[in-house]
Amino acid sequence: MWRPPRRLPRPPHRGTATTTAGPGRLLLSTPIFYANGPPHIGHLYSALLADALLRHRRLRAAGPARLCTGMDEHGLKIQQAAVAAGTSPAELCERVSGLFHRALAQAGVSFTHFTRTSEPGHQRAVRHFWAALRDRGALYKGCYEGWYCTPEESFLPESQLRERTDTQGRPCKVSVETGHEVHWTKEENYMFRLSAFRDPLQNWLRDNPRAISPSPFYQCVLRWLDDDLPDLSVSRERSRLQWGIPVPSDSTQTIYVWVDALVNYLSVVGYPESHGAWWPSVHHVVGKDILKFHALYWPALLLAAGLAPPERILVHSHWTVHGQKMSKSLGNVVDPATCMGQYGVDGFRYFLLRQGVPERDCDYYDEKVVKLLNSELADALGGLLNRSTAPSINPSNTYPCFSEPCFPRVLDSKEAKGTGKASAEDYELVAAVASLPAQVSGYFENFQIYKALERIAQCVKQTNSFFQRHKPWKLDRRDTAEQLWLDTILHVTLECLRVYGTLLQPVVPDMADKLLSRLAVGPGERGLSGLTFLARYDGKPCPFEGRQLGPDTGVLFQRLEKSEAVKSRKQEARVPDKQLL
Template structure:
């Protein structure tokens, strides 16, 4: 029977009977008096504690015994014992043999995985999401045991007899089972007058020394994740274990977040989302210390800026400004832009202009900086690749790749496109008639001329990173947004990924950063340019780790391959994580045609800023620009959009609600809860709100969250569309109740008149707050007219219509701001010549 603690109830010896369904040898409990529920719980707790001490805290799966299984087991491997265990699969238990060895599989006649199916809801440690023995043949697999990682499904020849087989089938099945060794009950601790002391807490897990406690000594430990990969402990899960007593057990689990390693290439565990939020920006965690880093591509200085450059900068600026509304701390958000000033195109453009390359770069870079200042782009850093800090960062990054054995020198040949600064495969090259009528090779995608080049260069082992890149994109569906561009990158990775030439002969390209230790080679312009994202956050100093990889790149679709394939591969090669998000946008056309100097249809962004105002042109580009496809520009569209949405809808609403005739006191009127009850259908002598009014309140109350979701999904145009829709609803509310027909002198009309104006002004306050990332000057003008101070303009202070919900309103009774004139002037009257000029 074995030893037991004093005062513990022992169940009688199980009786072996014949059962027509389960076969001979089935167990049924004896008829002794069943102990109380309290005794069952105490026994289970003691068994749990002692069993967990022997098995370790984590890394092992344990199934507690049922109450009727507390009886001592027979000490011999008789046929009846084998039949008993094999014919009672619904009562799984862990049995310990000599030296405390688990014999779950042979004793029960079932593999451990099959027993675990009854308890599949238990928390399970996953070790990099893979089975370390999955690649073995079935005969070579390690037998199942309590130490087998979760997810294993071992196959066995032992089968449980079915109802049709009866006793004969059970006897045949039991004969095939191996004879188990002498079974012993696990020795219990010495009896004591007090309960056993609780186990000490597990050792603290640090980010620099992650480890798995209790991992089997005969198995290879998984490689620790990178130092910056977070380890998190899952909160306790409460699982219901159904038994005779219906006992609730609390189980703790440790989850190690990471990615499976690829052969030859290690993918850091932080390739996936690192933030608490599911939002793509990774900035929904507003805790102190949460950081976000936004970047535009650095723009090539071979030509003057156009609206495509400005559009990229405005997208990043709007995302950054919205982030600052959520996290006001200036140290929590960074935003960089700049100019790319190296490469063969710069060298050729400078020669054509009769200028030195440095002089051309200074001139064009100044144009970009001036444009961004005039457009209100709120970047925190403007980087130039000709700066000394960038040269240091590039050469350090090169040395890191070289030290890891990812660079080699070899002969590289292929079609080279000087306009795109890249080699093209044969499939991407076609022939078109040239000026002389001969067939000239050109790029199939861009139409730029290409030439056959053959030279000795340094080559990056890009082919080794094909699988890690595919896994990164599959594991994080929002790594590249929108979805069509992510699918395009995955399609590229289905093709062969050849190694990448990352240098040029200095005799051919001298305007660039030389290769460290080899002045005969110049670093490839794209490797040089991509490192700018590290330069602006302090690389190679350790401070850059505070910002990487919490990074969001905003790029055009023409440079997608460089940012979604080459750049992540280079980062992985340097032992760093890929960027958190890559947001891709399409291009702008003019009246359905691609902008081209030869066609004379290039749109000058500075001219547009002067014609339509800074806020007007910002609003147009972000309202009409859809990242998924190319967008068309023409003057009539700009005039129509700005007049209808900014001048008429928003500006007219503000003028109505602040006019002296309707609001002679110039204050935030008082909200009357009797006129606008908190729920529709509430009867009252003063209730005048209609069903449409409650729909408006609900729409505006949910608008900030809806706008935030659109920003997180890189759909700024949808955010502005939602704001515009609510503006129209608010105008309908004012038009429906016509406050100009009500009188402040009437005791019946005055409360409702004040309520109508109060609701309209509250809606305007929400609109002004949400428009700050897109039209900062216009929003400032609107909020100043409403008397909203600078400290009351964040999303954290945006509590819409608090009086409706029973809270005091800080603006009620406050004087409005000074008169600021028209919020936005109509363009069809003041600038009608633009439309006529376009038509002619």
């Protein structure tokens, strides 16, 4: 039996990688989703996180960026699912891939590439990657035996198993994490010398503490690397698995589905010819259940093939429903299409990104969605826009002027007492909104989109308090002084709304467009690089002052009725899975 040399070729350090991405480029990716069933909100959450990061980067004009997503269409699970559905694997993949493509497009995910691992170009890239591993001495053929989990497409060690009885009362072993049953399997496979990359992986992570975010997942991977790192089986006997890419020069073996799938991040940027323009400037957005594949196996495979690891791996946790894991058997799988129909696309985007905390599992239930969207979008943000642009308070329908004597510039909010008409709380609002764009950008950079939205919501609340505190509807327009103060209140409020609309574009693009259009903010005035707030407060001209507001005076976000939302979800829960396919 052939075995690799004891010392593999030295993997490239990030500083001496064989590929160098073009300046300022970034590839964002979701996992490619497994084509054995319809999409659920966990899939959508991954895609929305990546989409929001891409949209925010584009607002910053930070350089060329792409977002790739797609479908993992090979493997034993799909082969078995096709048999159970009475169809071929190719037909099943075509149907399910269509469901995912439509769901992501409906959700406004601005992907630039939708990869399918059944595509010839991807398969060619996988074969080339396999040859690179082989030629660099990273593969050998050996007899492998162990507990195999078909749903997870992987062998599991005893430490990740527990005893249980099956439906016939017979003892069996299942995965601790997923509860899926495992079966003892013994076969001859190609093995990847993963054990040789323990030290290089540790060095990579210690040199790049932001390589895996949030921090708890980074620490988790370091703990994995403190243990032994057994070699990885990277092929399956073709007699058992025909639905996959054959191993080059060995028709008895099929390439392991995870090796096949992970290479999509390279094939999408032109590997093996033109990937150097983008690689390794890539940020992978993945769920915690596939962390080991992305943070251990994938970087090791890349190093073995002579390529640098990805720049960052951004990890998120799962969604539960009323505290329970989503499951077909429980009938609690949440269909994203139903939710978008009930809450609106932007409403559901906002809920998932506002409530989803990457570090921990988050719970979904209809009443929670309705309460959040009514409170923060319909009442706080939408109500503020309606009140500050109402004909009764702004009959000229213009962006009002700002009066420096009413709201004089001060260096400290404590100085505000007794000056002009503005209060100390007003100066605190101005300081909070002025610092908001930088705070939001920092949160996006740190993969904390939920914190960015929380901070925006806090500022919206402050602005409502400002508006309510000064009661502009009670001011007398016939009095010159009161007219100046009224216009100043409205100017400050609209300036705040303009900042919120700009910052919310990555999360609720259609609603933000409606808000900014109402404020007469043109397409070329919506970026972050040139975003200014309350220019007149700093003695500079404001380009919006005196401008006619946009004509759309409709409701920004329609309030939701809880009873209807719950009723709709309960009806959808009774739709059989086969109808979804």
